[in-house]
Amino acid sequence: MKYFLKIILTFFLVLSSLSFSGQSLKDMTFGSEYSLDVVSWNLEWFPKNGQTTLDSLALIINTIKPEVIALQEINDVSAFNTLLTMLPLYEGSYSSFSNLKLAYIYKKSLTINNIFTISSNATYNFAGRPPYCLELVYDNQTFFLVNNHLKCCGDGALQLSDSSDEECRRLNAMTIIKQYIDDNLNNENVIVLGDLNDILTDNVANNIFQDIINDSSNYVFADIDIANGPSNNWSYPNWPSHIDHILITNELFPLFENDSSYIDLINVKDFLAGGFSAYDNILSDHVPIGMSLHTGNFSSLININNNSDKQLIKKIDLMGREAVHAYNQPLIYIYNNGEVEKKIFVK
Secondary structure, X not given: OHHHHHHHHHHHHHHHHOOEOOOOHHHOOOOOOOXXXXXXXXXXXXXXXXXXXXXXXXXXXXXXXXXXXXXXXXXXXXXXXXXXXXXXXXXXXXXXXXXXXXXXXXXXXXXXXXXXXXXXXXXXXXXXOOOEEEXXXXXXXXXXXXXXXXXXXXXXXXXXXXXXXXHHHHHXXXXXXXXXXXXXXXXXXXXXXXXXXXXXXXXXXXXXXHHHHHOOOOEEEOOHHHHOOOXXXXXXXXXXXXXXXXXXXXXXXXXXXXXXXXXXXXXXXXXXXXXXXXXXXXXXXXXXXXXXXXXXOOHHHOEHHHOOOOEEEEEEOOOOOEEOOOEOOOEEEEEOOXXXXXXXXXX
């Protein structure tokens, strides 16, 4: 009890110390309780501003409550472990490679089958940070996440004849990732995410992602619309550029195309007075990007009021068409005991 009181007191202290820009942090939303919500976030030499970073980050995570956060640039594992004590719903894990580690924070309610590193024999191409993978089960489906932080910098020109060229190293890294998925995770739900340190919109000759973009029947960058959109919605405002990405395999296309699924920047910076400058001082020079996937099963809705004799048979819209799930429109729930209910979920 004292532990939870301490957490609540900490939240109030953080709220009183942060200056918001006309909006309350409680208004910041992402995903829903009916979706697998995954976030990628480069935390720039975490913790960038000591305890202030920990307090602010804990407040944000406990507000938006994603299922999984893939993190990059964890510099202080002791601070990371302290952060986990401030997140009562979560556990975490970090890679053994590099002083800027890859890490995951994930809900305790998830089933985690495995956490592992791939391609540890190719650390040069991954700038000493080989991909860190998480296998989880959500709503009776298995998902594989592949967390990355590729080599930074470069001049924008891909020089295939120079193995030390930054763009070439990133290209080699993406080739290795794709080959691993093709060989080992074929027919699996795979999400590749992280700070990939390059843009999706380069011309063909200099685009390190071109082979993946060309394989559009098997892979899609879920954030391509962000990359093609206005710069104020890009993940790296300092340049500005959009270099943090989420790539999905074709097994996830139907889920991502669900009307209730989406991807977006989680604009924490917009809730602070001082905007990005204040955010950059406290948290990071990168803005998190998140994807919300509605699995379509919604097993939590099958047994209503814990009545094992009352099970959902199907859901239909007002036109009589069978439906999976939808926001802001009524659906008719039909149960095996003959009961019928009308429900609407507001987003």
